[in-house]
Amino acid sequence: MTSPLLIDTRMHGLAGITGAFVVRGADKTALIETGPRSVVENVFAGLESHGIDRLDWILVTHIHLDHAGAAGTIAQRFPTAKVGVHEVGAPHLVDPSKLWSSAARIYGDAMEQLWGGIDPIPEDKIHVVADGEEIDLGGTSLTAVETPGHAYHHHAYLSSEGDLFAGDALGVRLPEVGLIRPATPPPEFHLAKAIASIERIRDLRPTTLWPTHYGPHSEGTNSMSVDDFCAESIASFNRWADWVREARKETTEVDEAAKLVRAQAMEAFEGEVDETARERMDNTTSYWMNTWGYMRYFDKNEGA
Helix, strand or coil: CCCCEEEECCHHHCCCCCEEEEEECCCCEEEECCCCHHHHHHHHHHHHHCCCCCCCEEECCCCCHHHHCCHHHHHHHCCCCEEEEECCCHHHHHCCHHHHHHHHHHHHHHHHHHHCCCCCCCHHHEEEECCCCEEECCCCEEEEEECCCCCCCCEEEEECCCEEEEECCCCECCCCCCCCECCCCCCCCCHHHHHHHHHHHHHCCCCEEEECCCCCEECCECCCCHHHHHHHHHHHHHHHHHHHHHHHHHCCCHHHHHHHHHHHHHHHCHHHCCHHHHHHHHCCCCHHHHHHHHHHHHHHHCCC
16 A cells, blocks of 8 residues: 555645545555535545546545535546445435535535535445444555544544544644644534544554544654544543533533633643634634534533
């Protein structure tokens, strides 16, 4: 197997915040993650620049629009490719109307500009991926790893060479920022499952982590080992949980709670981060989105 390829989707017009990844075996080629449909031409250009004119697999870690929004459009370009997705997410790629309307409750009038629509995928092109399933590419393989927490329908993919494509399971770490921010959107975020998923990833002993926002990370790459990344990710999820718990003592309004959480984050770490870098992180996950996800989780699991 050649080394995985990173394609910058340039989501929202920004470089280095959302990746798509190409894994090539002796016989078959897989694209992991697609970015949103609004920037699919960047993915096509990236594939072309690497001389890739055939895809056998289009794999998405989960169906959120920044990870799977362009899956249907790319499947049209590569009609022999199968689209691999978690069983819970599969129906929403066949008929994305509920997925789109759900996201519209969050993004409102900005939906088309941010995400560019979503093309449905014929059911016969969908392959439902199960936990532990191995996708053979010839000389290398990708194994699906059930990693709920960010969403119920989330898989990471571990290559036989030790590359772990993490989706959002580990949160966001943009290389120039140097800290991990969890990604905890409502309504599915589950703190305990998220931490268990990180621990599962660490126990697999991958050699390199490829979070969608924005890999790779390994010993000597981006100055963070796999063990350190997983440990810091867990610490970050727990730290944010503490901040939101404190904010909930003051208010049940998400907007006000998010302001309190932002103040805590700025005091702890993010105040040392360049404002432009913070804005780049906000384009992957924001104080408001994270706070809302934690509050929904606490409302369901820890009471008022």
